[in-house]
Amino acid sequence: MSEVDNIEKELMKKYDAFFEELGINKKTGIPEDKQEKRFSSYPFIGSKYGENDKLEKILFVALTTGFDPATKIDDDTKKPFAKNGIWTIEERRECIEYKPIYRHNMHISGSYTTALYFLRKNKDWETCWNNIKKCSTHIEALEDKSLLPSENLLSLVALTNIYKFVKVGETKSSGSGEYIYKNTEENKEEKLVYDEIIEIFKPDIIIFQSTQPDAEALANSIKGLIKKVYIVYHPSYRFVTKIPEEYVKKISPI
Numbered sequence: 001m002s003e004v005d006n007i008e009k010e011l012m013k014k015y016d017a018f019f020e021e022l023g024i025n026k027k028t029g030i031p032e033d034k035q036e037k038r039f040s041s042y043p044f045i046g047s048k049y050g051e052n053d054k055l056e057k058i059l060f061v062a063l064t065t066g067f068d069p070a071t072k073i074d075d076d077t078k079k080p081f082a083k084n085g086i087w088t089i090e091e092r093r094e095c096i097e098y099k100p101i102y103r104h105n106m107h108i109s110g111s112y113t114t115a116l117y118f119l120r121k122n123k124d125w126e127t128c129w130n131n132i133k134k135c136s137t138h139i140e141a142l143e144d145k146s147l148l149p150s151e152n153l154l155s156l157v158a159l160t161n162i163y164k165f166v167k168v169g170e171t172k173s174s175g176s177g178e179y180i181y182k183n184t185e186e187n188k189e190e191k192l193v194y195d196e197i198i199e200i201f202k203p204d205i206i207i208f209q210s211t212q213p214d215a216e217a218l219a220n221s222i223k224g225l226i227k228k229v230y231i232v233y234h235p236s237y238r239f240v241t242k243i244p245e246e247y248v249k250k251i252s253p254i
Contacts, residue, residue: 002051003049003050003051004045004047004048004051007045007050007158008089010199010200011042011043011045011089011196014192014195014196014199014200015042015192018188018192019039021188022188024039025085026086027084027086028070028084028085029070029085029086030085031165034165035168036167036168037167037168038068038070038085038086038165038166038167038168039086039164039165040065040067040068040069040082040086040087040161040164040165040166041069041082041086041087041092041161041164042086042088042092043092043158043159043196043201044089044092044096044097044159045089045092045093046093046097046154046155046156046157046158047093047097047155048155048156049155049156049157049158050202052156054122055119055122055123055156056118056119056122056203056204056205056228057156057157057201057202057203057204057205058115058118058119058156058157058203058204058205058206058207059157059158059159059160059197059201059203059205059206059207060111060114060157060158060159060160060206060209061159061160061161061162061193061197061206061207061208061209061210061215061218062107062160062161062162062209062210062234063161063162063209063210063214063215063234064161064162064163064164064166065087065161065166066166066170066172067166067170067171067172068166068167068168068169068171069081069082069086069087069091070084070085070086070168071168071169071170071171072170072171073171074095075103076099076103081095096108096154096159097152097155101142101145102139102142102143104139104142105139105236106137106138106139106236106242107209107234107235107236108154109137109138109139109141109235110138110235110236110242110247111154111157111159111209111235112138112141112142112153112154113133113138113141113244113247113248114207114232114235114244114247114251115153115154115156115157116129116132116148116149116153116244117133117244118205119153119156123149123151125149128147128148131147131148132147132148132244133243133245134243134244134245135243135244136242136243137242138235138242138244138247139242141244158201158203160196160197160201162193162210162214162215162218163189163214164189164192164193190214190218193218194221197226198222198226203226204227204228205226205227205228205230206219206222206228206229206230207232207251208229208230208231208232209232209233209234209235210231210233210234211231211233216231219231219254220254229253229254230251230252230253230254231254232247232250232251232252235247
């Protein structure tokens with residue numbers, strides 16, 4: 001069994017137990033007691049995550065998907081991101097790793113350029129980083145495939161979210177707390193995220209793409225357990241630079 005297959009197997013066990021405990025429909029993602037909310041998505045796992053011992057494993061942690069993947073339409077396929085309700089691991093791979101690199105939004109483009117920055121010395125990709133680091137945006141940086149590594153860097157990384165629930169029918173991406181469903185008394189969602197990071201993904205580098213209090217708290221809670229922990233604004237945050245070279249300067253170690 002490959003590293004990725006093992007991660008997927010362990011994630012499904014963890015999430016199945018979480019669904020059972022909170023009474024969440026495993027197909028639609030809707031909890032029995034919160035019909036207006038939906039568990040939106042499983043994590044994204046690149047198909048080569050962790051398979052090369054010479055490459056550091058990078059996990060990005062964003063705040064939330066912000067939209068309901070069962071109702072938001074993909075611009076490329078003209079279909080909902082999620083077929084049955086929950087955005088599956090394979091569906092996320094289709095939308096992220098297998099999508100043409102130049103078609104990505106600011107979030108995924110920014111994750112790509114950040115990964116290139118951190119991995120640039122691991123596989124002698126310094127030239128590729130120098131090619132794109134001064135582009136006006138992360139999106140522009142990915143327009144010319146000839147300037148980038150031949151290997152798709154998105155296949156090497158993983159991405160998860162701190163907040164797992166969104167409002168049913170929401171189509172506008174947002175990190176607003178309006179979309180958060182939390183079992184605050186027992187911190188079950190916080191534990192789920194913590195466990196998947198520490199026990200399953202086991203990254204060498206973790207980059208929190210939010211400076212919100214819950215992101216900072218989680219980052220500080222895993223300090224010392226993960227080799228390198230960083231925090232930075234979300235790549236699409238309107239008040240943060242989109243120039244790759246300037247953006248990575250905003251990344252702060254925890």
